Amino acid sequence: xxxxxxxxxxxxxxxxxxxxxxxxxxxxxxxxxxxxxxxxxxxxxxxxxxxxxxxxxxxxxxxxxxxxxxxxxxxxxxxxxxxxxxxxxxxxxxxxxxxxxxxxxxxxxxxxxxxxxxxxxxxxxxxxxxxxxxxxxxxxxxxxxxxxxxxxxxxxxxxxxxxxxxxxxxxxxxxxxxxxxxxxxxxxxxxxxxxxxxxxxxxxxxxxxxxxxxxxxxxxxxxxxxxxxxxxxxxxxxxxxxxxxxxxxxxxxxxxxxxxxxxxxxxxxxxxxxxxxxxxxxxxxxxxxxxxxxxxxxxxxxxxxxxxxxxxxxxxxxxxxxxxxxxxxxxxxxxxxxxxxxxxxxxxxxxxxxxxxxxxxxxxxxxxxxxxxxxxxxxxxxxxxxxxxxxxxxxxxxxxxxxxxxxxxxxxxxxxxxxxxxxxxxxxxxxxxxxxxxxxxxxxxxxxxxxxxxxxxxxxxxxxxxxxxxxxxx
Amino acid sequence: xxxxxxxxxxxxxxxxxxxxxxxxxxxxxxxxxxxxxxxxxxxxxxxxxxxxxxxxxxxxxxxxxxxxxxxxxxxxxxxxxxxxxxxxxxxxxxxxxxxxxxxxxxxxxxxxxxxxxxxxxxxxxxxxxxxxxxxxxxxxxxxxxxxxxxxxxxxxxxxxx
Ligand SMILES: NC(=O)c1ccc[n+]([C@@H]2O[C@H](COP(=O)([O-])OP(=O)(O)OC[C@H]3O[C@@H](n4cnc5c(N)ncnc54)[C@H](O)[C@@H]3O)[C@@H](O)[C@H]2O)c1
Numbered sequence: 270x271x272x273x274x275x276x277x278x279x280x281x282x283x284x285x286x287x288x289x290x291x292x293x294x295x296x297x298x299x300x301x302x303x304x305x306x307x308x309x310x311x312x313x314x315x316x317x318x319x320x321x322x323x324x325x326x327x328x329x330x331x332x333x334x335x336x337x338x339x340x341x342x343x344x345x346x347x348x349x350x351x352x353x354x355x356x357x358x359x360x361x362x363x364x365x366x367x368x369x370x371x372x373x374x375x376x377x378x379x380x381x382x383x384x385x386x387x388x389x390x391x392x393x394x395x396x397x398x399x400x401x402x403x404x405x406x407x408x409x410x411x412x413x414x415x416x417x418x419x420x421x422x423x424x425x426x427x428x429x430x431x432x433x434x435x436x437x438x439x440x441x442x443x444x445x446x447x448x449x450x451x452x453x454x455x456x457x458x459x460x461x462x463x464x465x466x467x468x469x470x471x472x473x474x475x476x477x478x479x480x481x482x483x484x485x486x487x488x489x490x491x492x493x494x495x496x497x498x499x500x501x502x503x504x505x506x507x508x509x510x511x512x513x514x515x516x517x518x519x520x521x522x523x524x525x526x527x528x529x530x531x532x533x534x535x536x537x538x539x540x541x542x543x544x545x546x547x548x549x550x551x552x553x554x555x556x557x558x559x560x561x562x563x564x565x566x567x568x569x570x571x572x573x574x575x576x577x578x579x580x581x582x583x584x585x586x587x588x589x590x591x592x593x594x595x596x597x598x599x600x601x602x603x604x605x606x607x608x609x610x611x612x613x614x615x616x617x618x619x620x621x622x623x624x625x626x627x628x629x630x631x632x633x634x635x636x637x638x639x640x641x642x643x644x645x646x647x648x649x650x651x652x653x654x655x656x657x658x659x660x661x662x663x664x665x666x667x668x669x670x671x672x673x674x675x676x677x678x679x680x681x682x683x684x685x686x687x688x689x690x691x692x693x694x695x696x697x698x699x700x701x702x703x704x705x706x707x708x709x710x711x712x713x714x715x716x717x718x719x720x721x722x723x724x725x726x727x728x729x730x731x732x733x734x735x736x737x738x739x740x741x742x743x
Numbered sequence: 744x745x746x747x748x749x750x751x752x753x754x755x756x757x758x759x760x761x762x763x764x765x766x767x768x769x770x771x772x773x774x775x776x777x778x779x780x781x782x783x784x785x786x787x788x789x790x791x792x793x794x795x796x797x798x799x800x801x802x803x804x805x806x807x808x809x810x811x812x813x814x815x816x817x818x819x820x821x822x823x824x825x826x827x828x829x830x831x832x833x834x835x836x837x838x839x840x841x842x843x844x845x846x847x848x849x850x851x852x853x854x855x856x857x858x859x860x861x862x863x864x865x866x867x868x869x870x871x872x873x874x875x876x877x878x879x880x881x882x883x884x885x886x887x888x889x890x891x892x893x894x895x896x897x898x899x900x901x902x903x904x
Contacts, residue, residue, distance in 0.1 A: 287899045295896035298828035301762050302769075305827070309773050316777075 331361060336698055337404050339364040339428075341394055341419055342411030343377035346433055350408055351377060353688040355384060357695055362386035363404060366397045368517050372507040394419055398426045406701055408694075409433060410460075412528040413535050414518065417442035424453040431697045433460040434548075435540050435721065436714040438533070443718045447711035447743040458697040458707045459714025461548045465693035468629055471683045472622050473553055477613075480644060482631055484617030486554065486589070489596035491546035491612070493538070496605035500574060501526040523574065530575045537577020538600045539565065539724050542609070545624070547724075548717040549611050550585065550596045558585040558596075558720050560735045563727040569603045579603065583724045598724075619676070624689055629681035641679065653677035716741045749885075757887035760878055761826050761836075767875070768839060769823025775816045782812055790849045791856045798849050818842055826882075829892015836879045843876040 338360050340347060347367070354360055362381050367374040370392045378390045391397040406429040409419050413435050420432045430450070436459050437443040450457035463469045476482045503526050511521075518534070519525040529535035536544075551557050565581035580601045587594040610623035617638035621630050631650060633641055644650045654677065699705040719741050727734045749757075775781040783802070790798035801807045818838065825835025850858060852866035864871075888894035 287896060287903070291896055291899060294891040295829070295893050297758065297891040298762065298765070298830075298893065301766070302824070302827050305766055305769060309770060309777075313777055 332359070334702075335359055335361040336406055336701060337361050337363045339366065339397060339401060339404050339407045340377065341366045341397075341407055341409045341423070342415070342433075343367045343373050344369075344410065347373070347377065347408075347410035349688075350410055350431075350433075350690055350694065351380065353691040353694055354408070356688065356691060357698060360698065362388050364389045364391060364397050364401045366391040366394045368392050368513065369507070369509060372504070394422065398422060404428055406431065406698070413438040413540070414528075414533060417446050420446045420457065421449040424449045424455050424457065427453070427455065429456040429697075429701045431458045431460065431694065432714075434714065434717070435536055435544050436711075436718045438536050438540070438722075440715075440718060440722060443715050444743055447715050450711045451743075456697070456700055456707060457711040457714075458693070458700070459709045459711065459717070460690070460693065461545060461709045461714065461717060462690045462693035463545060463549060463624055464552065464708040464713075465696045466624065466685060466689070467692065468626075468681060468683055468685050469549070469552075469622065471681065472620060472629070475649060476620060476631065476681075477553060480649070482618050482638075482641070482644070483613055483615030483620060484634070484638065485591050486594055486613055486615040487592075488614045489550055489554065489594060489612065490598070490614075491543075491550065491596070491610070492599045492607070493542040493546065493609040494600075494605050494607055495538070495542070495602045497569065497603045527574065530570075530577050532576045535577065536722065536725065537575075537581075538579065538602050539577075539581040539583070540721055543581070543583070543598055543600050543724065544717060544721040546609070546611050547583075547585070547598055547721050549622075550587070550598070551716065551720060553611075553613060554587045554589050554594055554596075556587050556589050557716055557738070557741045558736055559588050560586045560733050561720075561723050561727050562733040563724045565724075565728040577725070578728060581724060581728065583727065585720075622681075626684070626686055629683075630678050631681070632676040632678050634676055645679065648682055650679035651682055653679050712743055715743050749890075754887060754890040757882065757885055758829075758891045761829065761832070761882050761887050761892075764839070764875060764878060764882070765823045765826025765828075765835075767823070768819050769827060772816050772819030772821075772823055776820070781816065782808065783815055784808060787811070787849065789858055791858070792848065792851050792853065794848055815842070829888035829894050830897065832886070832888035832892055832894050833883055836883045839879045840876055840883070843872050843879070847872050847876070 336359060338354070340351060340362070343351060343365060344367070354362075363386075365374060365377045365381065365388050367377065367390075370390070374390050374392065378388055381388045389397075389401065391400075404426075407423045409416060409423070409430060409432040411419055411433075414437070416432050416435075417437045417439075420430050423430050424446075432446070436446060446457065500523065503522055508522055509525065514521065514525055519528070524531055524534070529541050530537060535541065561583055563581060563583035565578035565583075567575045567578055568580050570579050580603070581599070583598045585596045585598070587596065608623070608625060608628075610621055610625070610628050612622075613620045615634075617634050619632040619634070621628060621632075623629065633653070641650060641653075645652055693708065696705055696708045700707045719736070723734055723736070787798045787802035787808075801811050819842070822835045822839045822842065825831050826839070847870075850856075852868060852870045854867065886894075889898065
């Protein structure tokens with residue numbers, strides 16, 4: 270920079286000495302930095318406030334008619350139920366029990382305390398029932414083979430029980446549960462939560478029963494496809510001592526975490542997943558099945574740690590008032606494509622429904638069904654998405670004229686985006702308050718267990734097994 | 744600075760540009776630090792184009808990922824401070840260019856590439872990242888820090904001593 274430049278441009282730092290101007294302009298960034306600091310500080314304070322508001326004190330102050338609730342088993346599903354229940358007003362959590370005392374039990378207890386519920390925690394459910402007075406209800410989400418013992422003890426202690434499906438891994442135990450409910454005069458709801466899902470209720474009550482949209486139903490199909498997954502693991506720090514595991518019927522941490530795959534503890538995917546959907550078959554068809562045949566096996570995973578079948582296909586026959594319906598159910602755990610749904614087909618239409626909130630459509634069978642405009646106008650169904658050739662795809666000569674044009678798709682207009690288990694829990698608590706009837710009482714849970722547990726038997730027997738109508742009665 | 748005979752108005756507008764970009768960098772960094780569990784994982788896994796394998800490898804290797812996360816957060820903070828205060832400004836602007844270039848080639852808005860993380864606008868080749876990058880090039884080309892910024896003091900101080 271030569272002398273001349275320096276003189277002309279007094280704004281540039283050309284003068285030899287550091288002067289006042291240099292200082293002022295040199296530090297111009299400081300106030301900007303200060304402003305950012307203040308703004309960021311305020312922003313962070315807001316964020317914290319919102320977060321702590323969400324976390325703490327959401328529990329409304331105790332009211333006279335609050336229901337006092339205990340949780341028994343707070344693993345993966347217990348956690349889901351707990352989070353759903355936190356959204357239901359009028360519940361006061363009083364106790365939590367789980368044998369994984371330094372892990373799941375601790376986590377659930379801390380969560381509830383954060384929400385303002387002063388809960389006591391227990392490893393042994395008997396200690397809980399002994400010490401906790403004034404409980405109205407218990408929500409049980411322990412592994413299937415514990416359901417009977419836990420449910421019966423709680424019923425006998427005078428509690429109303431919400432017990433996760435599968436009701437039990439054996440029919441004898443499921444029967445004992447239903448009998449215990451009857452004897453105690455308390456309520457027993459089984460966790461087939463689709464029974465309370467508004468979209469399912471609408472499909473059954475309105476579309477199938479009232480409008481008879483499908484015409485004469487002839488076939489049904491259901492599937493649950495799951496991606497291959499490694500066995501469940503556990504943080505080594507929180508391992509349960511072997512002696513404790515043995516006390517509760519587990520041979521190892523691996524078995525404790527992956528109980529579903531073991532005979533005598535769970536029922537494998539067909540019971541875990543299929544039970545939800547086979548329950549829908551019986552519900553929507555209005556009858557229990559007449560027979561079942563099935564094929565299944567552990568085809569993919571290690572047989573020693575996956576005693577139950579990773580792949581099962583079952584075919585049921587139902588004798589409905591209108592005639593025979595055949596239903597195919599498939600579950601596999603090696604590929605998750607196309608997910609899970611149930612489908613019912615009659616000569617006038619097809620219903621595809623799933624717990625998954627964005628799957629729910631009916632397809633009009635054009636050759637026979639009357640127009641559905643009325644139901645569209647009434648708001649039951651969306652405008653049809655036309656499946657006829659669209660201009661986008663020019664099929665030209667490729668289209669075989671003998672091919673029937675696929676039916677129009679109508680979406681169900683009823684949406685349900687809340688937690689999937691919340692309505693079923695609400696139904697239970699409203700029933701405890703005497704305001705509603707249970708959507709899945711013990712007898713229904715039992716019927717469902719009879720239908721589902723026979724699949725595993727049919728796989729072993731390698732032939733069609735028949736149901737005696739008496740079998741479905743407790 | 745031979746030809747840098749700029750008017751006050753021209754200098755000021757450059758300084759404002761520098762401080763805005765600095766603010767953006769600094770707060771991006773600070774917000775990630777405050778969040779506590781921020782990770783570039785999702786961004787890297789979304790990577791498309793020819794470097795996708797590299798970026799996804801970074802995301803999947805937990806040691807590499809934590810280094811990337813730390814570098815990114817603190818890089819943003821330091822670049823932001825440099826630009827706002829006008830200290831080591833050219834280095835900061837240069838580092839900013841490199842960082843933005845990395846973001847750009849990780850998920851470039853090229854014809855035929857679609858991302859599942861929705862963007863807040865519609866971009867083809869040019870997105871806001873690349874505009875910011877170009878602005879940083881301007882700041883590297885014209886030393887606004889010699890008008891307003893701590894480098895002005897530094898510069899004189901070094902000259903004096
Ligand atoms: N309705 C649904 O959609 C749905 C979904 C998943 C699971 N489930 C059902 O929920 C139940 C639990 O399944 P999960 O996936 O949460 O299993 P999980 O293994 O994750 O959790 C089981 C929990 O029970 C605890 N536990 C085990 N034995 C116990 C005992 N004797 N006393 C007290 N606690 C004990 C374990 O420590 C663990 O925390 C099963 O019956 C399962 O079929 C239902």
